[in-house]
Amino acid sequence: MLLLHHPCGFDEGTSALLATLLDADQPDAGAPESLPITPLTKGELSGWLDAQPAATAAWVRALNFTAEPGSLAYLPGEGGAIARVLAGVPAVDDLWAFAGLPAALPPGRYRIDADLDERAAGRAALAWALGSYRFGRYKSSDKGFASLVWPARADRAAVERTAISTYMVRDLVNTPASDLGPAELADAAQALADEFGADCEVIVGDELLDRNYPAVHAVGRASPRAPRLIDLRWGKPEHPKLTIVGKGVCFDTGGLDLKPSSAMLMMKKDMGGAAHALALGRMVMAAGLAVRLRVLVPAVENVVSGNAFKPLDVLKTRKGLTVEVGNTDAEGRLILCDALAEADSEKPDLLIDFATLTGAARVALGPELPALFSNDDRLADDLLAAGTAEEDPLWRLPLWASYRKGLDSKVADLNNVATHSFAGAIIAGLFLQEFVSKETPWAHFDTFAWNNAARPGRPEGGEALGLRAAYGAIARRFG
Known part of the structure; x- marks a missing residue:
């Protein structure tokens, strides 16, 4: 057997x-x-x-x-x-x-x-x-x-590749923060790298400041479990560059803008974007696609202590832009902006990020349908088509340019939230877009990473949503 x-x-x-x-x-x-x-x-x-x-x-x-x-x-x-x-x-x-x-x-x-x-x-x-x-x-x-x-x-190889990677997402998301902090998430990435002969570098604690990842450090410094940036690389340098970024907030209290207890109950899953990024990287490596793969995961806990970052703090970022903190509970975009800036610096042929980013996306689309944002219509069309083919549906929301002014700050280059409550998922996407060049084909998945109720093949708990769609589009482009 x-x-x-x-x-x-x-x-x-x-x-x-x-x-x-x-x-x-x-x-x-x-x-x-x-x-x-x-x-x-x-x-x-x-x-x-x-x-x-x-x-x-x-x-x-x-x-x-x-x-x-x-x-x-x-x-x-x-x-x-x-x-x-x-x-x-x-x-x-x-x-x-x-x-x-x-x-x-x-x-x-x-x-x-x-x-x-x-x-x-x-x-x-x-x-x-x-x-x-x-x-x-x-x-x-x-x-x-x-x-x-x-x-x-x-196709046994395809079935095993997809099932194992889906299991990986589910296992990581289902594990409570007591057993899955930034270090353990890095261990999972290292084990993945070891499995496929990839290189994995982890930048930890104050070294993030020395290496110019100030936003990742600011969000994660309050936790006794040090923040880190996970950087996995695989493939031949001459192949097209595929970079995947995942939000790795291993637990989110909301920071000083503390969440109510009811909103904190599911926050072990706030590293679901990282789980998707690692699992997608696994699918790419298992299939042996001809790409130069890079997976970047900023891994932190957003908790409360005496050195926690504060509302109205102004943070530096890797790109050089300054960000006023309008809300410490919008921390995911802050760690992602450093990772996206680093990813974009290599001018990848394709850049994808996954994040359990906004409740607004769930209000708009519900738990089963990830919101897709992209600066490239062809890429968006490819992802939507792959989602339909793989029965892993996505729904595209616009990066509506006129909403960008909602991120204006009087004291910094931009705020991490808008001054109003409208279009929260779009506002978050527009914030991330500030850290990606117009020339880089980029897609952002705002995914729930969770099944609220059990259905056949989809038990209640952590879930891969958008994973098969993303891999399908990547395989068609680079396979």
Whole structure:
């Protein structure tokens, strides 16, 4: 049996497996016969029943099975054992069609008894893998998952690459700040670098000032867990430059503009942008894309102490611009601006950043739909198209130029927030745009990185939102 554990070296204690998928061509010696799963849409059910023996059709009708997506029917065999499973699906190539089965079926060995093309086979295997995720670092479970014979035409490398990277996002985001601070996030990046032979440099504490990352230092200096900048590099220097930046706020109290307790409950996930950046970097390296990859993650905690940065402080930034602090709870854009300025200094062929940046994006688009901003229409179109193709949707919001005046400051080059409460996600995007050259193709993902409620293949908790879309666009551009 193929049991793939989380590969990044971060959460070795987790009981969650990547997937319980079996080799189709080389089954384990002595392994039991796999049980067939017949996927059926509501429109296909009648024809399937007509082709069955009368007793079988009568049994299915007696169960009142209508092939409603997500529904199951068990057909009995000799001695009352299960002989076949009927699974209602919206379509066999729907990404989530099989995602609920690993948890819903009795533990055992199954195969999909249908002639799936490459797309459908890959999606079925990926759905099974994502539906087999459990975050088990702190809570064990005796319930196992059903296992699946690899569908014959599935692109195994692509499925494993996507599933492992999604697991990485989920594990990192789900881990509480007590066990995931800036140092532990850097350890996860180093483990990733070690896995693929990449270089990883980490700039820590006051060295950030010596190396001219003053905004990262200002936000993170109040915590006893020192701030740092993670810098991972991989690939040949002559290849096109792809740079990915991720917001790594490992916990956000709001700083001196303290959040209420209700708003602080989910702030372990405020490093979700960093988790996405590392996972996307992993997908690129695992696929061996011909790019010069760089991943930059400013990692901090935004907490309260005597040396915390204060409202109306004026901060220096790596680019040389000064920023008046209108609100210490808008800290993510402050650490990102230093990282984006460094990324932009190398004139990358593509620059992408991920951040759990604004509540305004969630108010506008809800938890399932990341907001996309870009200074390049072609890049935005590529990302939106990839999101549709990968069933990982995005929604583009404008970098509306006339709103930029809301960031004007009387004492500094700009403020980190506007003086009004309108268009918060756009204002944040406009702030970040100040640190990226017009010539650099750049996209900013304002993502939630969380499932509020469980759905098949998408358990409540940390989630990769925009990851498959971003990789799809990158692979099409540089593959």
